[in-house]
Amino acid sequence: MARHVIAKVDELDIGKSKLVKVAGRDIALFNVKGEFFAIANRCPHEGADLCRGQVVGLAEADEPGKVRMTRHGELIRCPWHGWEFDIRTGKSWCDPARTRVKSFDVSVAKGGALTEGPYQAETFPVSIDEDYVVVEI
Template identity: 55%
Template sequence: MARHVVATVTEIPPGARKLLTVAGREIGVFNIGGEYFALLNRCPHQGGALCKGPLVGLVTSREPGRFDYSRRGEMLKCPWHGWEYDVRTGQSWCDPDDVKVRLYKVSVEPGEAVARGPFVAETFAVSVEQDYIVVEV
């Protein structure tokens, strides 16, 4: 799998996110308390732009009228239909047995390690369709 440098740690402070396109895929990178997570920007429910949704906490209830709020900012709510996903695991809160958002491996590396490479230049196929006359002056 190819590795891509997408941001500096200062670009995504705790509680923030950065949306970007990597290798043709829209991805959201989230900083949750100093840990970084990357998710595909597509809700598995109906294809909404998941990573544009709000970060919320987890609400649970053991009995009617009593609610517990935990994991503040760790659940991502789809802006289309409100389905919620755990940013840490990609697991759906609405259908945890069958629905999961795609996660990508994220690491934080020192600048000198990234500068060493190896670097791979993106290349494109090129063809020559006709010849040209060039004059140097």
């Protein structure tokens, strides 16, 4: 698989999302408590942009009337119909057996290692001689 640089770590605050385009695909990038996750930006229900949805937690209850919120900031709610998806896996919380959003592997790497490629342009020594810039070939 090809690797693509999609953002700098400091471009995306915790709890926020960012739309990126990779190889012609719209991908929603999320920062969940300092970890980065990416899912397809398209809701499988009717195609809404997931990165425009609300990042939420999971409401759980062991009995009626006793609701607690867990997994804060780990789910994305579709902005059109409220379907919720796990940001980490793409799994649907509306129909987990059959519906999911494509998820992508994300890693954080040092910038120098990514920007330095296998090719190198030829360089030449440059100096200043009085008021002139001089290159030596």
